[in-house]
Amino acid sequence: xxxxxxxxxxxxxxxxxxxxxxxxxxxxxxxxxxxxxxxxxxxxxxxxxxxxxxxxxxxxxxxxxxxxxxxxxxxxxxxxxxxxxxxxxxxxxxxxxxxxxxxxxxxxxxxxxxxxxxxxxxxxxxxxxxxxxxxxxxxxxxxxxxxxxxxxxxxxxxxxxxxxxxxxxxxxxxxxxxxxxxxxxxxxxxxxxxxxxxxxxxxxxxxxxxxxxxxxxxxxxxxxxxxxxxxxxxxxxxxxxxxxxxxxxxxxxxxxxxxxxxxxxxxxxxxxxxxxxxxxxxxxxxxxxxxxxxxxxxxxxxxxxxxxxxxxxxxx
Amino acid sequence: xxxxxxxxxxxxxxxxxxxxxxxxxxxxxxxxxxxxxxxxxxxxxxxxxxxxxxxxxxxxxxxxxxxxxxxxxxxxxxxxxxxxxxxxxxxxxxxxxxxxxxxxxxxxxxxxxxxxxxxxxxxxxxxxxxxxxxxxxxxxxxxxxxxxxxxxxxxxxxxxxxxxxxxxxxxxxxxxxxxxxxxxxxxxxxxxxxxxxxxxxxxxxxxxxxxxxxxxxxxxxxxxxxxxxxxxxxxxxxxxxxxxxxxxxxxxxxxxxxxxxxxxxxxxxxxxxxxxxxxxxxxxxxxxxxxxxxxxxxxxxxxxxxxxxxxxxxxx
Numbered sequence: 001x002x003x004x005x006x007x008x009x010x011x012x013x014x015x016x017x018x019x020x021x022x023x024x025x026x027x028x029x030x031x032x033x034x035x036x037x038x039x040x041x042x043x044x045x046x047x048x049x050x051x052x053x054x055x056x057x058x059x060x061x062x063x064x065x066x067x068x069x070x071x072x073x074x075x076x077x078x079x080x081x082x083x084x085x086x087x088x089x090x091x092x093x094x095x096x097x098x099x100x101x102x103x104x105x106x107x108x109x110x111x112x113x114x115x116x117x118x119x120x121x122x123x124x125x126x127x128x129x130x131x132x133x134x135x136x137x138x139x140x141x142x143x144x145x146x147x148x149x150x151x152x153x154x155x156x157x158x159x160x161x162x163x164x165x166x167x168x169x170x171x172x173x174x175x176x177x178x179x180x181x182x183x184x185x186x187x188x189x190x191x192x193x194x195x196x197x198x199x200x201x202x203x204x205x206x207x208x209x210x211x212x213x214x215x216x217x218x219x220x221x222x223x224x225x226x227x228x229x230x231x232x233x234x235x236x237x238x239x240x241x242x243x244x245x246x247x248x249x250x251x252x253x254x255x256x257x258x259x260x261x262x263x264x265x266x267x268x269x270x271x272x273x274x275x276x277x278x279x280x281x282x283x284x285x286x287x288x289x290x291x292x293x294x295x296x297x298x299x300x301x302x303x304x305x306x307x308x309x310x311x312x313x314x315x316x
Numbered sequence: 317x318x319x320x321x322x323x324x325x326x327x328x329x330x331x332x333x334x335x336x337x338x339x340x341x342x343x344x345x346x347x348x349x350x351x352x353x354x355x356x357x358x359x360x361x362x363x364x365x366x367x368x369x370x371x372x373x374x375x376x377x378x379x380x381x382x383x384x385x386x387x388x389x390x391x392x393x394x395x396x397x398x399x400x401x402x403x404x405x406x407x408x409x410x411x412x413x414x415x416x417x418x419x420x421x422x423x424x425x426x427x428x429x430x431x432x433x434x435x436x437x438x439x440x441x442x443x444x445x446x447x448x449x450x451x452x453x454x455x456x457x458x459x460x461x462x463x464x465x466x467x468x469x470x471x472x473x474x475x476x477x478x479x480x481x482x483x484x485x486x487x488x489x490x491x492x493x494x495x496x497x498x499x500x501x502x503x504x505x506x507x508x509x510x511x512x513x514x515x516x517x518x519x520x521x522x523x524x525x526x527x528x529x530x531x532x533x534x535x536x537x538x539x540x541x542x543x544x545x546x547x548x549x550x551x552x553x554x555x556x557x558x559x560x561x562x563x564x565x566x567x568x569x570x571x572x573x574x575x576x577x578x579x580x581x582x583x584x585x586x587x588x589x590x591x592x593x594x595x596x597x598x599x600x601x602x603x604x605x606x607x608x609x610x611x612x613x614x615x616x617x618x619x620x621x622x623x624x625x626x627x628x629x630x631x632x
Contacts, residue, residue: 001402001418003319037356040371042380047409053369053382055356064358066369068382068404070411084411086317086404088384093363095386095400100416102317 002099004314009103012313018306019114019150023279025058025305026118026247030276033059036248036300048073056300057092063311064092065304069108081105087307099311107310111302113142115275116199116221117150119245119294122278124197124219125286129155132195134188134208134232136160136169139201139223144173147199148180157194159185161202189213200224200232211236216289223296228255233293238266242290246272251297258295318415320630325419328629334622335430335466339595341374341621342434342563346592349375352564352616364389366543372616373408379627380408381620385424399424403623415627423626427618429458431591432515432537433466435561435610438594440513440535441602445471448511450504450524450548452476452485455517455539460489463515464496473510475501477518505529516540516548527552532605539612544571549609554582558606562588567613574611 028034040053049072057064069085076082083105089098101107131153133144144156156173160166166184173182185191192198192213198220200209211234214220224232238244238261249272252258261267275294278284286292344350356369365388373380385401392398399421405414417423447469449460460472472489476482482500489498501507508514508529514536516525527550530536540548554560554577565588568574577583591610594600602608 001319001416003317003416035358037358037369038354040353040356040369040382042351042353042371042373044373044380044408044411047411049408049411051371051380051382051406051411053353053356053371055358055367055369057358057360064360064367066356066367066384068406068413070406072409072411075410078410080410080412082411084413086413088402090367090384090386090400092360092365093388094391094394094396095360095363095365095367095388095398096396097384097386097400097402097418100317100319102413 001097004099004101006102006104006106009101009310010106012310013110014309014313018110018309019117021305021309022111022114022302023118025301026276027279028058028276029299029301030274030280034301044072054300054303056304058301058304058308061304061308062092063089063098063308065089065307067108067300067303069105087303089307089311099314101307101310107306108303109138109142111306112139112223112298113146115247115296115302116143116223117146119275119296120147120197120199120219120221121151122282122284123221123243123245123292123294125217125288128196128219129153130194130196131156132185132191132198133158133201134191134198135201135224136162136165137201141169141172143199143201143223145176148177154180156180156182157185157191158182159188159191161204202232203230204232205229207231207234209233209237211240214291216291219292221294221296222257225256226297231257231260233257235261235264235266237291238293240291241293242286243284243292244272245275245278245292245294247275247296248299249274251299252295256295256297317413320415320417322418322420322422325417325626326422328626329426330625330629334426334625335433337621337625338427338430338618339434341617342592343595344374344592345615345617346590350617360388370616370619372620374617374620377620377624378408379405379414379624381405381623383424383616383619385421403619405623405627415630417623417626423622424619425454425458427622428455428539428614429462431563431612431618432459432539433462435591435612436463436513436515436535436537437467438598438600439537439559439561439608439610441533441604444512444535445469446510446512447472448501448507448514449474449517450507450514451517451540452478452481453517457485457488459515459517459539461492464493470496472496472498473501473507474498475504475507477520518548519546520548521545523547523550525549525553527556530607532607535608537610537612538573541571541573542613547573547576549573551577551580551582554609556607557609558602559600559608560588561591561594561608561610563591563612564615565590567615568611572611572613
């Protein structure tokens with residue numbers, strides 16, 4: 001069994017290949033060709049900590065993936081990162097563990113942002129030019145960078161619940177995204193007024209984006225709600241949406257943004273469009289004034305896809 | 317993160333300490349002080365393979381355990397062992413993975429056999445002197461060795477579904493258990509007639525032990541049924557049992573020997589005695605002609621207990 005450190009992993013990330021692998025993974029997931037086990041959740045309330053285990057096998061792949069991810073939110077106070085974990089790559093023909101990809105959460109961060117690229121590309125209207133990012137953490141940074149670079153946005157407007165952290169991230173992005181104008185919005189309302197595409201990447205437990213702020217033609221990708229009780233979007237927004245794309249209908253109805261909207265009747269489970277099905281149907285029919293939403297909770301197939309893509313280069 | 321190989325792990329197994337840790341783990345599990353996540357199960361039918369992930373945290377322990385175990389039953393035909401896997405030891409205060417104990421299943425084998433020692437000691441009648449072991453695999457070997465050594469049996473009688481494998485194991489045990497008489501029984505009926513304690517450790521999917529073969533006063537520990545569809549004991553035996561000890565009532569009712577007996581009404585869930593409660597109540601009231609059963613499906617608390625015991629010596 002090979003142990004691969006984060007630095008070595010990152011030199012073996014071929015971003016276009018990973019993006020294609022995740023897209024393919026979603027197609028196959030929607031087609032029933034991916035075995036995804038229920039997510040394991042352990043809670044450590046005394047340490048403000050949690051642990052998730054996500055496991056998946058994409059039919060026909062010669063490896064499968066079991067991912068362990070921890071979040072201990074008091075760590076930064078001790079000078080430690082809050083995220084830790086690894087992906088185990090295991091032979092699907094012999095059961096032998098082949099590698100521990102000790103990514104400390106980096107592959108999870110990347111696959112989360114790349115799923116957003118995929119969903120945003122599907123949902124946004126042609127000609128969308130201003131990207132609004134809500135959040136000031138690592139995921140907000142990756143969303144801003146990858147969506148700008150891959151989908152060609154030249155204007156990014158950012159708002160965070162902490163104005164200081166948002167200002168710092170604006171400074172960082174100005175350096176990592178030369179050629180892109182990056183500005184800080186004074187309010188989420190101002191962000192919505194300016195943005196053609198809105199990506200929310202916070203751990204908020206109450207709606208940040210009000211429906212009446214969102215302008216006709218906008219696309220919203222929400223990636224923050226990954227557990228019960230989290231919310232970034234006012235549910236009224238769902239009533240305005242022509243398409244609600246979901247990475248996993250089962251998970252989104254259980255604990256995504258969609259869960260809140262289903263609960264208050266703003267959207268019906270039957271109206272959800274699985275991301276893999278949306279990919280198969282692309283381009284989606286949408287008028288220039290239609291609103292579209294993508295709700296992403298993070299699915300183990302993404303972990304299997306990115307781990308397989310990295311491992312196939314490492315093992316080559 | 318430290319990677320610990322099987323050889324290094326085995327030099328850090330202090331058997332009495334592990335036995336005490338598992339016993340304590342069962343007590344705390346019955347007392348509700350252990351967080352055990354539902355077992356993850358992935359199936360690989362094309363490769364006759366399966367993968368289980370078991371996770372547990374014993375309240376107050378500074379680490380928790382996520383165990384990955386695979387069984388790919390075509391491996392021996394290619395000269396590979398069928399069992400593989402590892403136990404991840406993770407800090408319960410920071411979420412950082414501390415160690416991968418790459419035991420290839422050895423710690424699982426050991427904790428399974430030690431739980432049987434604990435349950436057998438509880439259930440057997442004073443003066444029991446002949447141990448009957450049903451099975452011819454690695455678990456049958458460990459059961460014979462550990463129960464004989466720790467509980468002081470000097471007579472072992474063994475029967476396996478493959479007479480050749482059973483004969484080979486009898487030869488092995490004769491060497492590893494000097495001072496103990498080891499013989500091969502011509503039939504499971506003959507084994508039952510001779511044995512005071514019967515341990516079943518097969519992957520059978522139909523009853524091997526008939527109730528009317530079992531003599532008054534016998535104790536039976538069944539460890540083979542760890543998944544739906546498996547069975548070693550005729551359910552009528554449960555109607556004769558004074559105590560039915562279960563490692564986990566939830567698991568045993570779902571997929572242990574007990575599941576079969578509950579299904580046909582031979583035992584009621586309310587009559588099951590959790591192993592941890594039995595330990596707290598020891599010695600159990602039992603007459604010399606009473607029959608007792610222990611049904612062990614394998615609980616993540618055993619993994620947490622053995623991993624913690626090994627890790628505390630490795631990290632010392």
